[in-house]
Amino acid sequence: MSEEKIEFYKGPAAGWGALRAVTNALLQQEATLKGGKLLLSANQPDGFDCPGCAWPDRDHHSSFQFCENGAKAVAAEATSRRAGPELFAQYTVTDMMGQSDFWLEDQGRLTHPMVYDASTDKYEPIAWDDAFALIARHLNALPDPNQALFYTSGRANNESAFLYQVFVREYGTNNFPDCSNMCHEPTGTAMNRQFGVGKGTVTLDDFSLAEAIFVLGQNPGTNHPRMLTELRAANKRGARVVSFNPLRERGLERFADPQDKFEMATFGSSPISTNYFQLRVGGDLAAIKGMMKHLLEREDAGEAVLDHEFIATHSVGFDALAQDLRSESWALLAQESGLSEAQLHEAGELYRCAGSAIICWGMGITQHKHAVATIQMIGNLLMMRGNIGRPGAGACPVRGHSNVQGDRTVGICEKPSAAFLDRMRDVFGFEPPRKHGHDVVDSIRAMLDGKAKVLFALGGNFAAATPDTFEVWKALRQCDLTVHVTTKLNRSHIVHGREALILPCLGRTEIDVQAGGLQGVTVEDSMSMVHISAGINAPASEHLLSEPAIIARMAAATLGDRSKTEWLWMIEDYNRIRDKIEAVFDDFKDFNARIKVPGGFRLRVAASDRIWETASGKASFLTHPVLQDTASHRARATVRDTVVFTLMTTRSHDQYNTTIYGQDDRYRGVFGQRRVVFINAEDIRALGMKDGDWVDIKAVWGDGVERRADKFRLVSYDIPRGDIGAYYPETNPLVALASVAIDAGTPTSKSIPVVLVPHGA
Structure with missing residues (x-):
């Protein structure tokens, strides 16, 4: 561990510092040989998919499309350290509660399913069949299926997430709290209402065409390092890269590309942002509104600024927005954004001068009271100049975990549409529940109120990721049963219910062999690209099961003969799961054939083609005040x-x-x-x-x-x-x-x- 110090960092993002960090990560995890081999195979059609972030790959044939984050994730999964029964025999849960989150993660890969023994305050090994029987006993004892909660992490692949939601709905509830509820839920809410789709409208190729790229509430250097390659390239060809962030972030200032031999050899670097606006925390709505007011004032002065054809043909609500902007106070916009009026005009002018523009945003936008309004203001700004549904332009919400978007696409949603539930009924032969379920915050309240008794978590770290930590811990401890599917130890396994299970699963870097042979799984990235991958590493333990196998065996144990779904048959060959996905979702037509193409395929995003699946059949300009009551x-x-x-x-x-x-x-x-x-x-x-x-x-x-x-x-x-x-x-x-x-x-x-x-x- 490094000595404690504060030392100003003078270098660029990535570069030699990133390569040293990758080397250290491999050495620390004692994963040098396996980790190195994995990195060389990353993101190839016959290799594995990076288990890190959801930023897409430009070239799936390249052996080196990984970043520092991805390398650390690979090293952590490929570690030779093991957290087996010996570890749990050594420490009580109370002992482990006093350890840091880093210590828990650092113990290595879990090797056996474990069950909590209250009499010893320790986890002990349990056979898989006994673990599934314990889950089934608790679930079937509940008087109401809505007393069970089923959490999903964005690391779950499409196949496991789809099986999971089929099981839970056949069991009888829509209680699907998931990681989207804590990150990009406002994006889906805002964009569905405004454009009829809850996803980004751009592809990676649009980044090569954009004349300006605006980055809001995001730190790519740490959260999505591969994005820096696109921003660097845009800057080099003369595009504007305009960043809005309260913190000065190195990854938004300079970048040294580890794949650029000349830059590495000369210790050089390239600038990222051409313009950097340090606004107040939460000041994005006021800043965007200021940019729109600037555009409207230039239009009112007789200049051709707005895309009148787009506004007339594709939208509703512009007149109300224009009236609101004209009446808005520059002084208020400056006060609440933290930028001067001159800076707001400058930002608006940068946008006006761009023939095509992309706006990107992350959790610095979504985790605010007025997040939905802010994202709809971004949508308004894009539409004013027709920057939706044409090359080099559009909305780009940058998701976090590798399949957080895909999980939602294949049905992980607490508020499913009637059309989706009808299709589920037709394909699987059971009547799914129609009552909306709990999101994350509602789930915590339900546990606190004694209205939820069982929490099953497909990945993630519920106890650490959620807000109001000590209330959450109290809620978890009031459960009759908590179950966590995971690869490594984390805080959620230590803060548990009266009974508790830890179920270790295969990592995405590991070989998954079922009755039908070697299996691959699919994920969807931030730009709606779906591709398949298979691990190349031997499993960390012979006792591990894949996520689809865990879900299928749990479903078979819980539902028994009353289920019409052939659970164990489907996991013999994951092509069968994908056939069912295709049967439920039209956009997955020819799923198994399309994923054989290197790089996969892009799911339909109607707004990218200027098709607005809204009640009006058009995109909506939506008006919001600048909040003064946060x-x-x-x-x-x-x-x-x-x-x-x-x-x-x-x-x-x-x-x-x-x-x-x-x-x-x-x-x-x-x-x-x-x-x-x-x-x-x-x-x-x-x-x-x-x-x-x-x-x-x-x-x-x-x-x-x-x-x-x-x-x-x-x-x-x-x-x-x-x-x-x-x-x-x-x-x-x-x-x-x-x-x-x-x-x-x-x-x-x-x-x-x-x-x-x-x-x-």
Whole structure:
């Protein structure tokens, strides 16, 4: 582990620093040989699919289309370390509760199904059949199927996610809390209402044609490093790359491409952003609205700015939006965005001058109270100049985990449409439940209220990923049974129900052999491309099952003879599962044939072809005010004796979602530690403190509940005054369960009102 220090990082993103980090990750996991072999085979048609982020691959024939994040994920999965029965015999659950998230992950691959023994406070081995019988006993004992919750992580492949939703609906519930509820749920909500589709409208080829690319609420250098290749190329050919981010992020400034031999040999680098706007946390809606007001003012002055043909032919609602923009105050837009009026005009002019433009966004947009409104403002901005449904232009929500979009496509949704349920009934011969189920936040409330008794999690780390941490832990401990399908140990296995199971599964890098031979699985990336991959590594243990096999055997044990689905027959050959997917979803026509083409195929996105599957048959301009009643506004109005900051949670460079690979955040200059607060130097002085002092963070929600996270080191950083940043999951206890995005339910983890007090005061 690195020594604790804060040391400003002067280099570019990626480059030699990334290659050193990859080498260290392979060595630390004792996975050099297997890991190296896997990396050379990554993203080839006959190799495996990177288990990391959902950014697409431009060339599926290349052996080197992996990034630092992907390499760390591969190394973690290919580790030679094992978390077998010997580990669990050594430690009680209470012992492991005191360990860090990094320590839990670092124990290695799980090897056996384990069951919790309350009498010893330890996990012990259990046979697979006995584990499935235990699950079946609990599920079948529930008086109402809606007392069971079925969580899904974005690491689940299409085949397992589809089988999972078939089983759960045949069991009798639509309770599908999933990771989308905590990240891009506002994207789907906003875009479905506005365009009739909840997905991005661009392809990777559009990035080669765009004259401007706008990046909002996103840090590609850490979260989607392969995206930097596209941004670098765009900059080099003269396109504008315009970034909006409260933090100065190295990955949005300079990048050294490890695949560019000259750049690596000369220790060179390339710029990424041509323009960088450091707006306030949550100021994106006001900034976008300012850009639109600029366009309208230029149009009103007699210039040809707007795409009148698109507006007249393809949209409704523009007149109401124009009226709202004309009446909007520049002073308010500047105040709430954190940008000057001149900067707002500059950003609007950059957009006006681009013949084609793409707007990208991540969780810095979606995890706010007004997330849906902000995304619809992005849609408005795109439509004003016809930048939807034509080359080099469109909406690009950048998803996180590798198949978070695919899981939703194949049916993981707590609010299914009637048409989808009708098709399920016709294909599988049972009547699926029609009542909408619980999302993540509703699931937590149901557990707390005693209305949910069983939680089954297909991957993920529910206890660490969710908001209001200690309420979530209380909720989990009130369950009669918690079950987690996983490859490695995490916090959710330690915070468990009265009975608990840990079910170890194959990783995506590992060989999956069923009765029908070697199997491959499919995923869908952020741009709706579906492709197949198969692992090349031997399984970490002979006792592992694939995710589809776990689901099928659980379904067979639970539903028994009353099920009309041939569960065990389907997992003999995953082509049979894909045939069923094709039968339910028209867009998967010829599924098994199409995935044989290198690179796979793109699912239909109607809005990309200017087909609007909305009630009006057109896209909608939607009007929203600039919010002046956020949680931070209210906190500042009520807390008089100290400064209220707005905290944005973020992840370090040695982290993927809640998986902690190490204690370093290279690009932000943090080493050997995680409990830090990024804060403006002037704010440190105003607090009467100095850089390096220790503080406790207290949330201010006005609900009478004390939420705090103690002992964080102040780190002077380039961030607007009044805003601070810190890592999750350490700061998740500060997020109130009741604070969610309007109309989407996503926790507002990027806009937390807090005060800082000296540690221990």
